[in-house]
Amino acid sequence: MKTSWRSASLVASAAAVLALTTACGQDKATDTSSQNVGAAAPAAGGYGSVGGTAGAAGTAGAGTGTGTDTGADTGTDTTAGNGAEANGEQAAAGNSAAAGQLNVVTNAKIGKVLASGSGRTMYRFDADTAEPPKSNCDGDCATAWPPVPADDVSAGTGVDAALLGEVTRSDGSKQLTIGGWAAYYYAKDTSPGDIKGQGVGGKWYGLAPDGKKATLAAQPGLSTRNDPKLGTIVVDKNGMTVYRFLKDKAWPKPVSACVGACLDKWPVVEPVAFKSTKGIKEKGYMNFTRPDGAEQQTLNCSPIYTFINDKKPGDTNGQGVGGTWYAVAPDGKLVGAPNQ
Numbered sequence: 001m002k003t004s005w006r007s008a009s010l011v012a013s014a015a016a017v018l019a020l021t022t023a024c025g026q027d028k029a030t031d032t033s034s035q036n037v038g039a040a041a042p043a044a045g046g047y048g049s050v051g052g053t054a055g056a057a058g059t060a061g062a063g064t065g066t067g068t069d070t071g072a073d074t075g076t077d078t079t080a081g082n083g084a085e086a087n088g089e090q091a092a093a094g095n096s097a098a099a100g101q102l103n104v105v106t107n108a109k110i111g112k113v114l115a116s117g118s119g120r121t122m123y124r125f126d127a128d129t130a131e132p133p134k135s136n137c138d139g140d141c142a143t144a145w146p147p148v149p150a151d152d153v154s155a156g157t158g159v160d161a162a163l164l165g166e167v168t169r170s171d172g173s174k175q176l177t178i179g180g181w182a183a184y185y186y187a188k189d190t191s192p193g194d195i196k197g198q199g200v201g202g203k204w205y206g207l208a209p210d211g212k213k214a215t216l217a218a219q220p221g222l223s224t225r226n227d228p229k230l231g232t233i234v235v236d237k238n239g240m241t242v243y244r245f246l247k248d249k250a251w252p253k254p255v256s257a258c259v260g261a262c263l264d265k266w267p268v269v270e271p272v273a274f275k276s277t278k279g280i281k282e283k284g285y286m287n288f289t290r291p292d293g294a295e296q297q298t299l300n301c302s303p304i305y306t307f308i309n310d311k312k313p314g315d316t317n318g319q320g321v322g323g324t325w326y327a328v329a330p331d332g333k334l335v336g337a338p339n340q
Contacts, residue, residue: 024251024284024301096146096185099176104158104209107195113206113214114159114178119192122148122183124213126203130180133167137184145197145204148183150174159209179211199238199312221272222297224279227316230335233327234280234299236269239313240306242299244334246324250301254288258305266305266318266325268296281331300332 100117107113114122123145127136137145150166153176165177176183186197186204197204198214206214221237234242243266247257258266271287274280284300296303307318307325318325319336326334 024253024286096149098152099148099183100152101154101156102159102164103156105193107193107206107214110195110198110206110214112158112209113195114183114209115192116148116185117156120185121189121193121195121197122178122207123186123197123204124178124181124207124211125184126205128182130177130211133165133177133180133182135167135169135175135182137182138170144187145184146187147173147175148185150176163209163211177211178207178209181207181211183207201311220278221276222269222280223277224330225314227314227327230316230319230327232279232330233316233335234304234330235313236306237272240310241314241316241318242269242304242328243307243318243325244299244302244304244328244332246326246334246337248303250284250298254286254296254298254301254303256290256296256303258303259291265308267308268294269304269306271295271297279330284332298332299328302328302332304328 097116097118097120099120099122102122103115103117103119104112105115105119105121116122125135125137125145128134129136135147137147147169151174153164155161155164163179165180166174167177167182169175184204186194186200188194188196195206198206208214215238219237219239222234222242224232225235225239227233227241236242245256245258245266249255249257256268258268268290274282274285277285280299284298284302286301287295287297288303290296298304307315307321309315309317311317316327319327326337329335
């Protein structure tokens, strides 16, 4: 018996819907897969032990915007994009001080990071450049993030003196560089081992001994954490809270209702292979192609996002925004949403 083109088309369509049903509704999921300054004499004294535990980073500002369709909130942003405090607040420990002999400190959360002879953590700024070395942190930014002077610096154990250099700032002063990257302190780090500047504004990171960023690279692409208010929620590889949008659809296929300006506040979570997750449920774990061609990850077939106004790991500023945005549980369900 001959099969007409119309019958063949219907059969193919039914097969496609069945395949998607398996991915989104059943247990089996789809797996997606510079000038050297290293010879200066070491500084005397210091705090002694420089071990430490990562602290909470920075001050999160609420975003601006209106409209429930995109879930934009209506607060006021009080935190500058470069991580500088809007009121110019500066702790006593924030003054630029000679680094002395540089030490390598192993932090439990971010690995190896550089510290001064007195135990103060050093940072780098994503808006700077290393080739050629250039600092783009001045004014209020330099108040919150004091530059590390290039004088009176030496390389301690684990630090390659050849990577130490200097850059001339806009005011003519000399700032220490590591592998070309300008080094800074953070004004709110008030004790040896503090690392409160890690991840602030998504642009500030501890300075690794080779000049690279000390990051949470060892953390899985998606994992969970226990939030004191929300319970167990999903976070991305940087420890940032993951959210869902109530206006999205998961059935019969994932559809994102967050487009245009919405994406400026709610960046999509890009695909993460399931083998790179920890504590996540496999059912409905898949990615899909957005109308603009970008790929987005889902949990239980629902598109997932992060929030631009979450400034540091542990922030949940997106929870309940517009009555449409909520954190996500390991099985993909909404956390704290009404009627859920």
